[in-house]
Amino acid sequence: MHVLVNAAMSVDGKLATYRREQLRISGDADFARVDRRRAEADAVVVGVGTVLADDPSLLRFDRERRSEIETTGVPARVVADSQGRTPLDAALFSGDAPIYLLTSEATPPERRDAFRDAGAQVIVAGTDRVDLTDAFDTLEHEGIERLLVEGGGELIFSCFEANLVDELSVYIGSLIIGGRDAPTLADGNGFLGSFPELTLRRVERLDDGVVLRWRVENEG
């Protein structure tokens, strides 16, 4: 499986304000670039924090790009949600794209059934928190080869921590958001001593910002 993390952040590294409300950081050209990345993906994944904050549908993608790469259908939508906090009326449950709920044993069986009834395929990996390595393996067995991780900061950190990321692209918008409690590109507990190693591959000016793309030098 190839895992690309893509997000938009301010100059000071924030994904949103301290209120954790959805914020438009990308300009039109960058949103068009994101649509192309989604079109190239088999699935797009977000954390439940993003679902609760943004209620994304994740259905926007460049259909022409998708047909150019001869991929049919709609990219699947995936949520990492250890305790089953995703609302059953979330926008993710609308539309035809397949939905995967990655969860843990902490979600009661009846709640898992409710997600199935709402149309999701439920993947249980981990005891208290989603074990992303196991969950991504299961997605791969389901035929997902190209996975786009959109955030937020907690999920992105965990993907790096589990050594699951192959590429990172970040749009840096020309604004300062500030706030010690605002989500950043990689939150979690933070690394100490051993940091993920990145190689800068591309720098592109877009809208009033810049897109940077790195390859991640994974261990092993």
Ligand SMILES: NC(=O)C1=CN([C@@H]2O[C@H](COP(=O)(O)OP(=O)(O)OC[C@H]3O[C@@H](n4cnc5c(N)ncnc54)[C@H](OP(=O)(O)O)[C@@H]3O)[C@@H](O)[C@H]2O)C=CC1
């Ligand atoms: N600018 C941008 O490009 C983007 C911005 N955002 C913004 O980011 C903010 C949300 O980010 P954030 O609060 O970090 O939330 P996330 O979307 O990263 O979701 C985090 C939650 O996911 C659940 N989760 C399940 N398994 C794992 C795991 N293994 N590792 C980490 N998390 C896991 C956890 O909740 P639980 O334990 O209950 O399962 C956790 O609290 C919003 O403000 C949103 O607008 C989001 C995406 C892109």
Ligand SMILES: Nc1nc(O)c(N)c(N[C@@H]2O[C@H](COP(=O)(O)O)[C@@H](O)[C@H]2O)n1
């Ligand atoms: N690339 C990017 N730039 C921004 O400025 C953003 N706010 C986001 N947010 C992500 O897009 C999701 C919403 O997508 P849809 O409206 O459903 O198409 C949101 O949940 C974040 O993951 N991304």
